Amino acid sequence: MASVQEIQEEIRRLKKETKTTILVHAYQSQEILEIADHVGDSYGLALLAKKEENPNMMMCGVRFMAETCKILCPDKTVYLPNPSAGCPMAEQLNRYSLIKLKEEYPEYTIVAYINTSAELKTETDVCVTSSCAYTVCKNIENDKILFIPDPNLGSYIAKKLPEKQFKFVQGGCPHHVAITKEDVLKAKQAHPKALLLVHPECQREVVELADFVGSTTEIMKFAKESTHQEFLIGTENSIVEHLQFDCMNKIFYPVSTNLVCPDMKATTLMDIYLCLKGISGEKIELDPFTLNRAKSCLDEMIRLQEK
Template sequence: MTEGIKSNVQKLKAQKNAIILAHYYQRPEVQDIADVVGDSYYLSKVAKDCSQDIIVFCGVKFMAESAKILSPDKRVLLPAIDAGCPMAEMADAESVKAMRDKHPESKVVCYINSTAEVKAVSDVCCTSSNALKIIMGMDEEEIIFLPDKNLGNYMQKKLPHKKIILWDGFCITHKKVMPREITTAKELHPGIKVLAHPECEEEVLDLADFIGSTGEIINFATVNDNEKYLIVTEQGVLHELQKKNPGKKFYTPYGSMTCINMKKTRLEDVYDSLVNMRHEITIETEIRDRAYKALMNMHILGR
């Protein structure tokens, strides 16, 4: 049955001039059927530059919204329309405006894990892979960073000459990881390298050998010659890691780290979305135009 769905999706994709994009956190079978698999920054770049008429985004809502913002003339489909991001919902446009009023000399740097409305009241977006470069390249000494306080705090430690005003948001998947899980893994597997995403709590990051985005974690493990790695991010990334590194061993804290929203997309949803053009993303023109500037500033400053 799975092979039949895959075959039908491939046919539909060709007929409708569609491209399928999938985040590293998606189910393995969804990653396998995608034309492009990547982290948030890379997928946003592909969405901006691709020539296809239809983008099927296998991810969560803020990712599909970003694709629509960057490519307004394309039809963007989100196969699992209820795949949201709790972190993104922790910030709203009115609260961001109020924060700006309190800090009029600041610029707002908005993590891509945010709603279109929040992007629209921000100056520039960023991802975990380019946040450091973007903030370093800004003239302002005071930065409002939202919604992820852990990534913002990590940037503050890297850039002590800047004043970074943190939002009280977080990723519910990364927040669950406790320092004792890292120390236990090190005791069980002597010599293991700990690779962590900056959305983790500071106490966890302090125990890591490497901190980076999903794409950066994959690259590190691929070029490094260690045999064992503790991967402290959503377990979907293990699929790509194991494909690239069949001779290495990968573990996650307590055996798994799962984002339930990233796992909502099934092959059946991809097929249904394509065949019926279901769950199309729409954004009000005024919001899209303002959010577009913030996303384009990311691509300009993040080069």
């Protein structure tokens, strides 16, 4: 039986042999982060993939992340090591549902969170990430925005832009929504000196209690740079462990033990190994229509972000 360290070493050898760059979302396990070429959020990883010389990219995350990587890197081969790794939020709407919504709200600009499928992006006007959503929505000329699929992130942005009219659909991240106000108050009582850092996918009543609100990358950056010593983390619980490895002299607590994404945890070290061996995993294939149409909303995000 091989040890974790032995499998990690074999993965490092195989990725060089196959000219594969391993992209790892921050919600993956610590043992997977240790064999990554890049760690970050879905959009940031896709941008890094564009700059890589290797022809092969392996996205250790969920399906929409691998699709985003393929959209931005159509000339590269993109693999998803565990094909079952999906995202409940990305699957809450399909293309036909969105077409119907567009017919219902013809005067609205369709803004899609990046946590959506490539198929859904083909019917979207502009895409956003949690870190750029405010800037992009602010720079949209239209004052009417239909924000999909996460009403929590959408309402967080809407509160900052009272001059615009937002519409939302039912949805959101079932794991971030699992954090309740009661969870936060209980955690604060247990750790009164800790700062509360939360993701805007959380419920509004949780966000309103936070000392800092931001994307996963922004939360980690804030915690690393802060002079504070204790933190309550209101996003996927793997971030608590990663921050503890990165900041050994600080203490990190999960707001709730319920905040675990089984889809992110679906990918294992052995999935990566077997994918590199060509035994399992899935090569992401998108037709030319989807590639072109989905890319347009990402291009518009970049344009509005830099406006």
